[in-house]
Amino acid sequence: MKILSKYIPENSVDLVEEILTNHPIHIKIVNNRATKHGDFKRKINGDFQITLNNTLNKYQFLFTLIHELAHFITFKKHKRVKPHGKEWKQNFQHLMLPFLQPTIYPSHLLPYLANYLKNPRASTGADVNLTRALNMYNEKSGKSFIFELENGSIFSFNNKSFKKGAQRRTRFECVEMASKKVYLFNPNAEVEAYKEY
Numbered sequence: 001m002k003i004l005s006k007y008i009p010e011n012s013v014d015l016v017e018e019i020l021t022n023h024p025i026h027i028k029i030v031n032n033r034a035t036k037h038g039d040f041k042r043k044i045n046g047d048f049q050i051t052l053n054n055t056l057n058k059y060q061f062l063f064t065l066i067h068e069l070a071h072f073i074t075f076k077k078h079k080r081v082k083p084h085g086k087e088w089k090q091n092f093q094h095l096m097l098p099f100l101q102p103t104i105y106p107s108h109l110l111p112y113l114a115n116y117l118k119n120p121r122a123s124t125g126a127d128v129n130l131t132r133a134l135n136m137y138n139e140k141s142g143k144s145f146i147f148e149l150e151n152g153s154i155f156s157f158n159n160k161s162f163k164k165g166a167q168r169r170t171r172f173e174c175v176e177m178a179s180k181k182v183y184l185f186n187p188n189a190e191v192e193a194y195k196e197y
Contacts (some may be wrong), residue, residue: 026048059106115127
């Protein structure tokens with residue numbers, strides 16, 4: 001808990017400790033992964049583990065930790081059910097509600113969190129407004145969000161160049177310059193925009 005406490009808001013430590021006392025699990029803090037903030041899995045030896053990215057700001061870290069703990073508790077209660085089905089949603093809501101207070105999360109984040117918790121999704125990235133609000137607390141990376149770029153802008157992502165195109169329902173069509181393949185990007189994807197001279 002001592003290591004974990006430096007990654008989460010100070011006033012959330014006791015609540016997290018209470019959950020972990022009732023549901024002990026190995027938590028591993030890992031280097032950033034572009035495709036996920038955290039995960040819950042059963043290791044080959046049968047033990048359970050949660051991994052969390054070390055680059056998350058403290059509000060995202062706490063949110064992701066509770067998301068993964070909900071998976072663990074859901075598995076303990078129900079064994080095999082849909083990963084983000086009704087059982088997980090109920091557990092996530094139940095675990096997360098005590099953290100929705102201005103002594104833990106900044107007041108302006110609370111409405112976004114409350115709205116998301118009405119019907120939690122597999123990824124926080126699915127809720128554009130919540131993701132933007134949480135990302136305000138990230139250290140400045142020099143990167144831009146896709147939604148901030150003009151259509152036709154050229155940007156870099158995973159060492160490839162793309163051109164931003166039209167928005168479909170929730171994602172942007174972007175053409176990879178070398179292959180001319182079309183990829184769909186979440187509006188909150190962080191990319192490096194090329195500077196115009």
